[in-house]
Amino acid sequence: MKKADLDWENLGFGYIQTEKRYVTNFKDGKWDSGEITSDANIVLNECAGVLQYAQTVFEGLKVYTTKDGHIVAFRPDLNAERLMDSCKRLEMPVLSEEQFIDGLEKLVMANEEYVPPFGTGATLYIRPYMFGSNPVIGVKPADEYQFRIFATPVGPYFKGGIRPLRLCVSDFDRAAPHGTGNIKAGLNYAMSLHAIVTAHANGYDENVYLDPATRTKIEETGGANMLFVSKDGKKIVIPKSDSILPSITRRSLVTVAKDYLDMEVEQREVLFEELGDFSECGLCGTAAVISPVGTIEGKGKEYSFQDGFEGRGPVITKLYETLTGIQTGQIEAPEGWIKRFA
Numbered sequence: 001m002k003k004a005d006l007d008w009e010n011l012g013f014g015y016i017q018t019e020k021r022y023v024t025n026f027k028d029g030k031w032d033s034g035e036i037t038s039d040a041n042i043v044l045n046e047c048a049g050v051l052q053y054a055q056t057v058f059e060g061l062k063v064y065t066t067k068d069g070h071i072v073a074f075r076p077d078l079n080a081e082r083l084m085d086s087c088k089r090l091e092m093p094v095l096s097e098e099q100f101i102d103g104l105e106k107l108v109m110a111n112e113e114y115v116p117p118f119g120t121g122a123t124l125y126i127r128p129y130m131f132g133s134n135p136v137i138g139v140k141p142a143d144e145y146q147f148r149i150f151a152t153p154v155g156p157y158f159k160g161g162i163r164p165l166r167l168c169v170s171d172f173d174r175a176a177p178h179g180t181g182n183i184k185a186g187l188n189y190a191m192s193l194h195a196i197v198t199a200h201a202n203g204y205d206e207n208v209y210l211d212p213a214t215r216t217k218i219e220e221t222g223g224a225n226m227l228f229v230s231k232d233g234k235k236i237v238i239p240k241s242d243s244i245l246p247s248i249t250r251r252s253l254v255t256v257a258k259d260y261l262d263m264e265v266e267q268r269e270v271l272f273e274e275l276g277d278f279s280e281c282g283l284c285g286t287a288a289v290i291s292p293v294g295t296i297e298g299k300g301k302e303y304s305f306q307d308g309f310e311g312r313g314p315v316i317t318k319l320y321e322t323l324t325g326i327q328t329g330q331i332e333a334p335e336g337w338i339k340r341f342a
């Protein structure tokens with residue numbers, strides 16, 4: 001397969017439009033069979049449900065080339081499952097795992113020339129999303145929906161070296177108890193924009209959100225789950241809360257820690273006050289896999305996690321290398337983790 005004429009090594013993390021995307025419509029209670037289209041634009045009625053009441057959910061995953069030349073995705077079945085959970089919470093029609101994977105396969109094959117070659121550090125970022133498309137003026141779920149998947153080639157998250165992140169505790173809350181924090185919906189991001197712009201203006205990279213009820217427990221950042229390493233380096237501690245988005249990267253790292261690195265994993269409530277007990281902190285998500293956290297500031301305190309090293313700490317490095325080794329086919333993956341398209 002001929003590859004697109006792109007400078008793979010120097011791609012940034014932005015939207016590059018490709019020629020093809022997948023689209024399927026939900027009407028009269030059912031999804032159509034879905035097709036590839038060249039049209040990147042969507043024409044909607046002014047009163048479409050998504051425009052008035054933000055009825056939209058999304059997913060994010062990566063497609064890439066393994067060392068032995070296969071085009072694969074990492075655990076896309078979990079994206080399909082999470083999308084279903086998001087849809088149910090916003091009263092949107094679900095899409096079966098079969099249709100999700102079928103659409104993904106069509107999209108990937110139509111964008112084969114944009115799947116970066118192995119070793120460039122680049123990947124093809126995949127964005128599946130669904131929205132209410134027919135006019136809705138009284139507050140109720142739409143009757144018609146569109147589900148789309150587009151692809152955009154992206155470069156490595158950390159270009160020119162890893163820089164530990166500076167985080168601050170946000171004065172704003174991300175997700176109410178029993179709210180929508182555990183689903184991947186645009187609404188969770190809309191309300192985070194003011195908080196992130198504020199954090200950036202104050203010189204921080206990201207916000208840490210606390211539990212809104214007591215503001216004593218760590219939840220996650222605006223777009224990544226958190227993990228902590230105990231001082232003896234033998235244990236991973238992961239905040240537990242019903243309003244944290246179930247990150248596929250974080251769930252995979254739990255398996256890596258337990259089954260590949262023989263570490264103990266504790267999922268429990270983590271107090272802001274106990275951050276001084278940890279030696280490393282990382283942010284987990286598809287884009288960067290694990291980003292090291294340098295400091296977390298809040299409540300008049302500053303916790304540092306970079307004692308004696310730069311970049312990723314020793315435990316986070318092991319987790320990162322093992323998971324990326326599994327993803328690229330250099331370490332044997334657990335059954336079903338790698339979906340091969342070509």
Ligand SMILES: *Cc1c(COP(=O)(O)O)cnc(C)c1O
Pocket residue numbers: 060184220221222223224225245246247248249250284285286287
């Ligand atoms: C998408 C997302 C993550 C990361 O999930 P992955 O499946 O690992 O990419 C974490 N937190 C939030 C709020 C998210 O939206």
